[in-house]
Amino acid sequence: MMENQFNFALAAPEIILVIMAMGILVYDAFSHEATRKTTYVFSLCALIILTVVSLMQWNGGIAGTTFYGMYVADPLAHFLKIASYLAVLVTLIYSRQYVVDRDMSKSGELYPLTLCALLGQMVMISASSMLTIYLGLELMSLALYTMVALRRDSLVATESAMKYFVLGALASGFMLYGISMVYGATGHVDLAGVTQVIRSGQAGEMTLVLGTVFIVAGLAFKLGAVPFHMWIPDVYQGAPTAITLTIGAAPKLAALAITLRLLIEGLNGVALSWQPMLIILAVLSLAIGNLTAIMQTNFKRMLAYSTISHVGFILLGLLSGVAANGTVQSGAYASSLFYIVTYVLTTLASFGLVLLMSRQGFECEEIDDLKGLNQRNPVMAFGMLLLMFSLAGIPPLVGFHAKLVVLQAVISAGHVWLAIYAVICSLIGAFYYLRVVKVVYFDDPAQGVPGPDTSWSFRSGVMSVNGALIILLGILPGGLMALCVQVIDASLKF
Structure with a gap:
């Protein structure tokens, strides 16, 4: 008989979040505040409490x-959950004024839905069964679908929500069908059982490989890899910027977590089957993401295609975990983890700047809206320069080191041609990032574009810390990289 099967202490963060989310939802139902300031503060407090609880669990060796x-x-799980809490916390702080200006908090669903999406991400991060992964995935996705359509008066947002829902349902179907086939081939849904059966050689090979194909397709959709990327540009552009940031930051951490759990822990025995699939996804994502971003005039849409190209780099790290001679390189998985954490940090600041520059009645969405920003606000202009340089991979910023560690892993795995290809695609991508810098510094301000808010605020302080981390982690990346290696080695069972 299995022992300790209901250890609720291990799931303390999820239990606390459920209680607090329900409490906030009930309070909000009786609240008459138009701006929902108290609900907002309670949500921030919930995230801070969760961070403390997870840190105590991690330090206590639980x-x-x-x-x-x-x-x-x-x-x-502890590392990615803490990163998710902080990402959601920063997202709520950046988007607060934007949400108030557009009456998005008036009906009160925004903050409870954000916490429900976070709960889904936490379940995904701590899943050790394919059913738990699917449960967390749907919990997160359903909350995000609703959030995209929160501005009921916006036809563009409603259309984006519909596209996201239909394509998301299709991807969920792929994932569920793949899970059912793996279960049919192995007789297990828990990842440890699946691994054991594959290693024993008793799994149905054809059924297992076919199931793996469908699972990789579902994961590619959640990560936003080509050719399952169609939803990203439309949703990023159509959703309110505050919701775009919610979708583009923390959920990426959960998507990487389930990819690591499913492919590295559960299906590592058939790595030779899914490696070629990841190579195709990475090659297409790097090419299409960068080439299509060049043609964009909408800043949010450009960042969407930029996201697709960065997913290509993350996949390069994942596919390099098993070298050509069959040896496992945990450093490759750590490089993908490092990349996703630093990418989320940069994404938060990028969309955060857009939110800071938006005003009531004005959406700072077009690249032309950034014209002459240096003349209007040199501090924000310098922040935009740092972010674009980091995303382009220019030293000494953190984006350069993130790309470097992935390329080192790819070369160590024997895929030298992939590393050369990735460098060429990065050079192409540098064009559209530098174009933004050119617009910010060398173009005259556009007519009719309101100047950014120059007053100091709590959001500005958080943005300053965010920017400082991008510089600091670029100069001293060793600590975070060592932590990523330590976390991977201590958690994943190859």
């Missing part, structure tokens, strides 16, 4: 599996 192998608490 780890293990519970709920009959469906839930795992390990260093990877």
